Amino acid sequence: MYQPAQFVQPSLEAMHGLIRQQPLATLVTLANDGLNANHIPLHLSDAPLPFGTLRGHVARANPLWHDLDPEPEVLAIFHGPNTYISPSWYATKQETGKVVPTWNYTVVHAYGQLQVVDDASWLRSQLEALTNQHEAAFPEPWAVADAPHEFTEKLMEAIIGIELVITRLSGKWKVSQNQPPCNQASVAEGLSASGQLDAAGMAALIKAGVKNGG
Template identity: 70%
Template sequence: MYIPAHFEEPRISVMHELIRAHSLATLVTLSSTGLKANHIPLHLSDDASPFGILRGHVARANPIWIDYAKDVDVLAVFQGPDAYITPSWYATKQETGKVVPTWNYAVVHAYGTLQVIDDAAWVRAQLEALTAQNEADFAKPWAVSDAPLDFTEKLIEAVIGIEIVITRLSGKWKVSQNQPPQNQAGVINGLNEQGRTGASAMAELVEKFGVKKDLGPP
């Protein structure tokens, strides 16, 4: 991923925050017939590795866990908020006219070795952790244990666990850092006026990260 210096986000804590908030990964693997991309929710654990560990599960019918290059890292892409940015929001449009559209986004690339775990107890624990994370904001969170045991055991038999110990993280926050403050203010106002969830989320990122400051510790 091409990352100009002013768009780079090196802090592990910030990248982890995006992964947890947008846990549906595009998992890219090298198969015997070329690159494959699967869309898989992955749960991040950061208690046993400097960069974290990603855990998930796939259907046994999915060849991803059989047909992959074991000596090549896999890539998990986590896409955060994104938004089209019209130059009409820039104050400098009226001053010089030298403005063009762009697209703002935040994204994390996680690299590591794919490990297959064929263990029902491990898969159940992974499902419970993933479910607990995503149910946390509900008034009445659902738990795996709410379903009949024989029902969940049968479903678990149909899936297999995967684990990726992250060896490298790359973060790119392209959120108008290359624009002067007056243009950033116009972007924030324009996005908020759209009233869409994604636009509002990007407005928050521009306000928080737009002016490059001392990033502090990772």
């Protein structure tokens, strides 16, 4: 990933936060017929330090788990807020006219070797951890144990676990840090009024940068 210095995200806490908030990963692997990409929700565990472990599952019918070169690293990509930035939002547009459109985004790349886990106890624990994380905000959270045991056991026969111990993490926060504070503030205002998907989240990230000195 191309990483200009001003867009590098050095905070492990921020990268872990994005992974937990946006757990649907694009998992890129090397198969016998070339690169393959699957879209899989992954649950992050903090251990082992420093980067943690990603765990998930795929259908047994998915060739990912058996058509996999075990040697190369795999790449899990997690996308955070992303938005189009109109040049009309820049405060300096009226002064110089030297402005162009761009795209702001946040993203985390997680690397490691993918392991296949064919173990019913591990798989149930993974399903419970993933479900509990995403049900926690509901007033009456659903749990795996709420479904009949025989029913879930039968469904589990059709899936298999995957695990990636993260060996390196790369985060990129392109949130207008390359603009002067006046443009950062005006872009945040423009986003807030735009109604774009992710606009509120991106505006908050830009305002946080302004508050911290750009």
